[in-house]
Amino acid sequence: QVQLVESGGGLVQAGDSLNLSCVVSGGTFSTYAMGWFRQTPGKEREFIAGISRSGTNTHYADSVKGRFTVSRDNAKTTVYLRMNSLKPEDTAVYYCASESTYYLTIVDHVPHEYDYWGQGTQVTVSS
Numbered sequence: 032q033v034q035l036v037e038s039g040g041g042l043v044q045a046g047d048s049l050n051l052s053c054v055v056s057g058g059t060f061s062t063y064a065m066g067w068f069r070q071t072p073g074k075e076r077e078f079i080a081g082i083s084r085s086g087t088n089t090h091y092a093d094s095v096k097g098r099f100t101v102s103r104d105n106a107k108t109t110v111y112l113r114m115n116s117l118k119p120e121d122t123a124v125y126y127c128a129s130e131s132t133y134y135l136t137i138v139d140h141v142p143h144e145y146d147y148w149g150q151g152t153q154v155t156v157s158s
Contacts, residue, residue: 066082098114
């Protein structure tokens with residue numbers, strides 16, 4: 032069984048940085064494309080960033096492009112999200128997700144393409 036555990040969330044001030052981590056256990060991490068999503072109450076889960084199983088292809092939502100960086104370490108079966116210049120509108124629960132895929136460079140933006148999800152970690156940015 033595949034399990035994903037996020038960590039690194041917290042309460043920060045606008046302009047600060049945070050590093051989120053997502054450790055994946057079970058399965059074969061190198062066969063997973065990984066995604067980061069976020070959700071606020073009453074809204075749908077939103078794609079933030081994703082990285083292909085090869086690590087060579089990354090995608091970002093326009094709202095975070097230039098501020099967030101996604102990376103992965105296959106040896107540690109971990110995906111990271113570096114968040115810089117945080118804004119109050121970045122406040123949300125952040126989730127990582129895995130997608131088992133044959134394709135080395137694919138990055139999906141749609142939640143239902145992903146197979147497993149973490150429990151989420153709260154990020155709160157005060158103004």
